[in-house]
Amino acid sequence: MRRDVLLLSVATTGLLIIVWHSRSIWNADCPAPPLPQLISSLPQVTLHNETDDIEGKRKLAMSWLEWNGQSSIVAHGASHAAMAGLSSTSDGLRSSAIEATEMVLHTAGNTVFSNLYIYDGAVHIVTDNPAALPELKRITSNGASLNTGNSNPTKEDIRVLSVGEAETVFGGSAVVWEGISWMITEHPEFIAHYYHYTAEILLSLQRSTTALNLTLPPPVRLLFPHTAHAAFRDGPGMNAYVSLAAFPSSQLLFSDTWADMHATKRAYKLERAVIFDRAAAMSGPAHGASWKPISEAMSLPTVVEDWWGEVRERVVGFAGGQVLQPGSAEVRKRVVTYVSRQKGNRRALRREDHAALVNSLHEASEELGFELNVVELEGMSKAEQIALAARTTVLMGVHGNGLTSLVWMRPSPHSAVFEFFMPGGWFRDYEITARSLGIMYRGFWYDTSFSYPGFNGRDVEGFHSADIPVHALHVVAELRRALLYGLREHVLHDP
Structure with a gap:
């Protein structure tokens, strides 16, 4: 009797594994459906109340779930595919062989990379095709105040290496920083201000991230290479509040950490990095028409119409406000x-x-x-x-x-x-x-x-x-x- 029960348990477990594996493959191979639009043209409605589109929000909730599932499975599969190139160093850090950097998307001042490197206090792009890159001044700056009139980056700020050169310079491997890193490389003069930090920097970074047509998790870290802790804090304290509310599990790493990384003499590989730089954005055509840096990020396409919604609802919930729940009957x-x-x-x-x-x-x-x-x-x-x-x-x-x-x-x-x-x-x-x-x-x-x-x-x-x-x-x-x-x-x- 016990043997029969044991055999039944083993068979059931095997069946579950097969079903799970099959579903994983199906999800990985099938593209996610487009998200329904959140904003539509509506006729005149009752004055006193505004009723949400319940069915639309139900569909939206399902789309988020499917998209999140696909993103997780793709990331999981990519991690397994890369395992052959991974190793553990003697100090326990996860390191990786040097891979070419991929520029996923770009507009002036807003760039998304895979496999971006930090070494010797500078950002490194590893590519055997440097001619395909935009001007480096459209990616980042030297971190100087805009009042200086010269913010163009130098080799102290950003470098381009071939794969072979990088293997030699980095010593054959790099410490891996998993997940999404947001990097704000501008001078701190605009960072310590609620409007400039939230309505320009964070909005631009979120727009660039959602332009990937994926529902991605919040950034694992926010890097401020030219900004000290004190320079990040605005008078009313809104920057710190918003950051804690919007990115509760994210690290905020400032110029002292950047200096510490330099001191280790190690190379660090950012699996995915989104760079925002105000001076770089100012070199773009959209900024020239509006004189506002977010114009460049807004020139990027997105299938998520309420692309700011995830961040907004996290902050509203943190503040004790009523969170907008897709599919809920709300008036x-x-x-x-x-x-x-x-x-x-x-x-x-x-x-x-x-x-x-x-x-x-x-x-x-x-x-x-x-x-x-x-x-x-x-x-x-x-x-x-x-x-x-x-x-x-x-x-x-x-x-x-x-x-x-x-x-x-x-x-x-x-x-x-x-x-x-x-x-x-x-x-x-x-x-x-x-x-x-x-x-x-x-x-x-x-x-x-x-x-x-x-x-x-x-x-x-x-x-x-x-x-x-x-x-x-x-x-x-x-x-x-x-x-x-x-x-x-x-x-x-x-x-």
Whole structure:
């Protein structure tokens, strides 16, 4: 009897192994289906609430699962295929034979590599076909401040070696760093700033990663070769908060670690590296048209329309906000948030115009049934700011860092950002961020509004004034359009 049971157990186990193996092969060979679009053109809906497309989100959830499964199996198979070239060093580190670097995709300032190397304090591209590479200044920089006027990389920053040369220089092997590495090689002058770090650097890196048409895990590490710990920290502490929330299992490695790596005299192979560099992005055509580095990353294709969604929902969940669960029956009430800067003495509304705007917004909220929040961010915790932004349909305020919270908004046919300027002045920081995330945008010059393509940046007299005018009734009229129908492009041409 015991023998029969034992034989049955062995047979069952063998069958499970065969089924699992067959499914693995099937998943590895079959391409993943395209992800359904998250944003669609919708007709006028009920004013008080916005209902999510439940069936669409159910399909989305299944697509994520299938895509994640395929990515894991492909990575698993690739690891086994590479095992022949792997060995353990005497100190227990996993090392690998030297393989050629592959440039997976590239646009100025945003490049994805497989098998990228770090040695002697410099990035190394190993290839027998250097003519296929773009100019190195379009990949990285020397880490100098943009104010110096010379950020072109030298051999101290990036080198190109043939496979044979690399085998000799590296001593025949390299220590393997598995997973995805994000590398930010620019000067720290823009890193210690919530907007530049989150809305430009992180958005660019995530866009480049999702352009691979795969649902990839979060980066294992973020490398800052030219940035010290202290230079990473912005005044309000948002950079550290966002990094902990978005990448809870990722290492943040700064210039001291880069120096330590150099001191080991070892070569390190990054299995997959995504490099962002502001100076390099500035050499690209898309940046030349917009003067914003994220334009280069946005020129890359992606099949994931809500490509920022994974990062956004991790941060919102960390902040204690309600996470958007695909497939859940969720009804969202329309929420309007006005970020007030009236307690400051820089870039604030004229007192009487601020009072008129608040009064008009309260009246509109009673008529249209939306939730209104008039907030001063200095009185809110980081978690409160992020959780509120995630619920917000329309975010408005004077040009300033407080509008960076738009990156936590969820795109919908009714989501929009309203930005108030001194008439004649405009910068594209939040316009291009909003449009990149599928959120409509309006800039306001008193009783006139405009959107993309708008104008080139202008720093007019009074741009930073605490006496900026705004026409409350015009703002409310545009708000009504956004909540009722969704905004259409409305462009005020440069006279």
